[in-house]
Amino acid sequence: MVSDQKRSTENVELHAFTDLNRVEDLAPYFAALEAFDKRPQLQELKALARTHARIAPGTNILDVGCGFGLESLALARLVEPGGRITGIDKSAAFIKEAKARARHAKAAIAFQVGDAEALPFPQASFDVARAERVLVYLPDPTQALNEMRRVTRPGGTVTAIEPDFGTNAINFPDRDLARRVLNHECDSNVPQGWLVRDMAGLMRDVGLTNVRIDTRIVIFPPDLAASVFTQTGATAQSAGVITADELDTWTREIEDLRQRDRLFCSIGYYLFAAQV
Ligand SMILES: C[S@@+](CC[C@H](N)C(=O)[O-])C[C@H]1O[C@@H](n2cnc3c(N)ncnc32)[C@H](O)[C@@H]1O
Structure with a gap:
């Protein structure tokens, strides 16, 4: 497991989630x-998702883009006895870690490498198919949704x-600079902003059918906010959207806000739940 690895959150490029290999x-x-997973607002959306999907002992769930199994492991406890969790992710390293965590937790979860846009399961194999922070990184999210519908009963x-x-x-403080950096992240860096x-x-x-929508604003913890938004500026500078001097200002100002405990960063998250 990776618990002894360096825990810094610096240099995370969000578009890399499209292919972590x-x-x-x-x-x-x-x-x-x-x-980020620990944010209470995100945990509230996860709890709502479990309720909407009527997750209970015996439920058979597919976690699409499961990463290293943060939610798969939590769900494994809720579906016992008689339920089953399957996790699929494109990243071989994340699946290896997910398997190690499942072994450690003595949870029988079937983790495998695979593509959300071509799920290797027959139709109607699961009671629930879920994805979290995945579809925005895919070239064709509609194809993934179609696959999730197909494999759900x-x-x-x-x-x-x-x-x-x-x-x-x-x-x-400089709204024009902030808008340029954040617009670049949304429009050009993340595939499906x-x-x-x-x-x-x-x-x-x-x-x-019966699409339900819930939403929460997720507030970043200060250290994660500083590292993620500093990197967002560096990405915009690499793309020529802001100058090197502006990146310098961006980086220094964020660090100053963080040092003075004044940094505030947030993002809107949405839960969609629908019936097959
Ligand atoms: C931001 S992470 C979220 C991981 C996990 N769902 C979580 O909430 O912790 C995005 C995940 O999507 C996976 N991913 C990206 N493209 C994929 C694809 N085509 N098929 C399956 N997984 C994919 C990445 O490898 C990564 O694990």
Whole structure:
């Protein structure tokens, strides 16, 4: 397991989530996902998702883009006895870690490497298919939704928890600079920055019904806010959206806000739950 690895959340490039197999040092990605996962507002959405999906002992769940199993492991306890959790992710390293964590927790979870856009399961294999912070990183999220519907039994539930990058917020004093950095992140860096604005319609397009939507604003903890938003500026500078001097200002101001305990960063998250 990675518990003894460096826990810094610096240098996390969000667009890398599209293919983590290309990333050499995944330690910051583990740390950032774990830190963000603890946010109470995100945990509230997860709890709502479990309620909407009627998760109980005996439920058979597919966790699409499961990462290293943060939610798969939590769900494993809730479906005992008689239920089953399957986790699938494109990252071989995350699946290896997920298997180690499941062994450690003595949880019987079937983790495997695979692609959300081509799920290797027959139709109607699961009661519930869920994805969290995954669809925004895919080239074709509609195809993934279609696959999640296909592998879920009639009467089952598909849930997705995804951020809207158009709602990224920071209390940076130079609003023009902040808007340029955050617009670049939303429009050019993350593959599907505005996905949630179309999600309900896309779910209906693939044949899902009774789409429910819940939302929470997730507040970043200060250290994660500083590392994520500093990197967002560096990414914008690499793309020529801001100058090196502006990146210097961006980096220094964020560090100053953090040091004075004044840094505020947030992002809107949405839960979609629909029936098959
Ligand atoms: C931001 S992480 C979220 C992980 C996990 N759902 C969680 O909430 O901790 C995004 C995940 O999507 C996975 N991913 C990206 N593209 C994928 C694909 N085409 N098929 C399956 N997983 C994919 C990444 O490897 C990564 O684990």
